[in-house]
Amino acid sequence: MSAGGLIRQSFVVIGGFSFMGYMFFKATEGTDDDLYKKFEDKGKDENSYNKDQLISQILRGGGKKSLSELREETTKMRYKIADENTVYNVPVQPSKEPSKEA
8 A cells, every 4th residue: 555655655756846837837828929029139230250350450559550569559458467467476575673572
């Protein structure tokens, strides 16, 4: 009798969880389509990467005329930013104050 009850309980639990999963699945069905409609990618072509267009914008903006000079300037800026944001392990020297013993 106990083996039959165990099998029955197993089917009830598995069936219950399967039914709950099915209900949650049906409740969320179609939400992806709603999100795609709501947040549609507008102007995707405007944000596309065009190397020649970016270079011409940089050159028209009063930047360096040659790419090598622009590259050197960019490298200097990278080094400057890296130096500002790098923490070096500098040992702290102990102060030479006399210790006060009571």
